[in-house]
Amino acid sequence: MCSNLFVIPSHLGGVPLFGFGILFWLLVIAVGGWAAWKIRRPGGKQEVVASLPVYGIFAAAIVFLPRLFPEGFPVRGYGMMLIVAAVSGLALAIRRARQAGIDPDLIVSLAFWMFVCGILGGRLFYVVEYWEVIYAPLSLRQAIFEAFKYANGGLVIYGALAGATVAFVVFTRRHRLPTLAMADLIAPSLLVGLALGRIGCLLNGCCFGGVSDQPWAIRFPKEHQVRFSPPYEKQLAQGEFFGFRLAEDDGQLVVASVDPTSMAASKGLTVGDPIMQIGGTDVRHLGDAASQFERALFEVRPLTLKTAQGLALTLPAQTLPDRSLPVHPTQLYSAINAGLLAWFLWSYYPARRRDGAVF
Numbered sequence: 001m002c003s004n005l006f007v008i009p010s011h012l013g014g015v016p017l018f019g020f021g022i023l024f025w026l027l028v029i030a031v032g033g034w035a036a037w038k039i040r041r042p043g044g045k046q047e048v049v050a051s052l053p054v055y056g057i058f059a060a061a062i063v064f065l066p067r068l069f070p071e072g073f074p075v076r077g078y079g080m081m082l083i084v085a086a087v088s089g090l091a092l093a094i095r096r097a098r099q100a101g102i103d104p105d106l107i108v109s110l111a112f113w114m115f116v117c118g119i120l121g122g123r124l125f126y127v128v129e130y131w132e133v134i135y136a137p138l139s140l141r142q143a144i145f146e147a148f149k150y151a152n153g154g155l156v157i158y159g160a161l162a163g164a165t166v167a168f169v170v171f172t173r174r175h176r177l178p179t180l181a182m183a184d185l186i187a188p189s190l191l192v193g194l195a196l197g198r199i200g201c202l203l204n205g206c207c208f209g210g211v212s213d214q215p216w217a218i219r220f221p222k223e224h225q226v227r228f229s230p231p232y233e234k235q236l237a238q239g240e241f242f243g244f245r246l247a248e249d250d251g252q253l254v255v256a257s258v259d260p261t262s263m264a265a266s267k268g269l270t271v272g273d274p275i276m277q278i279g280g281t282d283v284r285h286l287g288d289a290a291s292q293f294e295r296a297l298f299e300v301r302p303l304t305l306k307t308a309q310g311l312a313l314t315l316p317a318q319t320l321p322d323r324s325l326p327v328h329p330t331q332l333y334s335a336i337n338a339g340l341l342a343w344f345l346w347s348y349y350p351a352r353r354r355d356g357a358v359f
Contacts (some may be wrong), residue, residue: 003204003229005080006071018065018073027062031055035061047105054112068148081200086115088188088196096185096349106175110186113167121163122155123147129156154206157194164190180356184349187359191342195335202331206231209328211240217326232324237290240325242303244269246289252276252308253283264305267313274308 010017017023038044052096065073090111094104127135127147135143168186172179205220208231220231228236238245241260246253253275258265275283296303296317303315320353349358 005075005077007074008064009072010070014109018062018067020063020129024059024062027055027059050109054109057116068145073141077203078200078206081196081203082119085193085200086111089186089193092346093186093189094193100181100185102185107179107185110168110171110182111189113163113171114186116163117167118160119155121166122157122160124342125156125159125162126154130154178355180359183359184352184355184357188342188346188349191338195338195342198331198335198338200340202329202335205231207331207334208234209330209333211325212328213233213326214328218325218329219323221323222320229324231327235324236293236297237286239289239293241297241318241321242293246275246286248286251284253286253289263315264313267315268311269305269307269313273311275305276308277304277306279304 008017012022015022035048038048090108093107093111097104107224116348135146138146168183169179171177172182198207208220220229222228222232227233235241238256243259243264244255245257247256249255255269255275256270256272258269258271275289277283278289279296281288281292283289283292293303295301297320300317300319302317304312305315306312345358352358
């Protein structure tokens with residue numbers, strides 16, 4: 001896990017790098033020079049006009065970055081892998097486009113809009129799915145601010161596919177391109193992007209698997225960008241550091257699993273037991289339980305449980321572990337799966353007999 005790679009400082013030699021600083025004016029000069037060169041070529045004016053929204057988005061991002069990251073722009077492992085995924089998928093699509101006699105500039109424009117809409121769709125899906133848990137407790141301004149921090153992790157593949165699909169359909173129709181043939185062309189690129197994006201999930205700690213005793217299982221560190229890594233935080237909230245796991249069921253907490261070698265099992269805790277109190281406090285949700293588990297671990301004190309059947313048990317005090325329990329590296333499973341599918345589709349493309357077969 002490596003959620004933070006490095007931080008780009010907000011100033012360079014006392015001169016602002018973001019906002020209306022060095023990067024903004026470099027972009028203006030570069031785009032101006034490119035436009036002056038391109039406009040002399042046949043059809044260049046139309047291409048420049050069509051590209052202006054793209055560069056406008058980049059300029060807006062540079063201008064507003066200081067408001068989101070006043071102490072410098074953190075380069076996350078997750079965000080970096082998204083960029084690597086996009087560039088790698090684009091390179092494959094451009095190579096295939098040249099073989100098919102398609103203008104690579106069209107592929108670049110298509111990739112940009114699919115990438116942007118994919119990010120927006122994946123993030124929107126995530127925000128909606130976790131609104132009650134993460135964003136509802138915040139003020140509206142804070143919620144909107146946090147919703148834009150996609151580089152911290154939090155993209156759902158289903159939303160990303162939906163957003164990218166909308167961009168793809170609109171773009172191909174607008175430019176009168178054969179939709180199914182173009183879908184075949186970019187299909188391997190989508191899976192290459194997914195494979196590399198899942199490596200980003202591994203670096204960020206999201207999309208992790210269940211607890212495992214397999215030799216390839218991995219442990220995530222306690223520390224994350226703000227507090228705990230995602231696997232560590234979830235295991236802490238569900239009680240897994242104490243040898244059992246809680247789940248919500250019909251408005252109450254129940255024991256979903258118990259480690260047979262744990263102290264909790266030896267004291268009589270069984271699967272299906274409804275938990276009414278933890279640490280002497282009534283609990284109904286995982287959030288209530290998490291605060292009690294956290295308090296017991298931080299204060300290194302015994303943990304008391306009371307079930308609906310009247311069973312009361314006390315588990316010995318323990319400290320916060322340095323790492324999570326070992327979990328399945330589902331991010332790597334998904335990356336390998338997507339990589340193999342990408343290779344298969346890339347190899348199958350020359351043998352397809354009709355448009356749409358590869359996709």
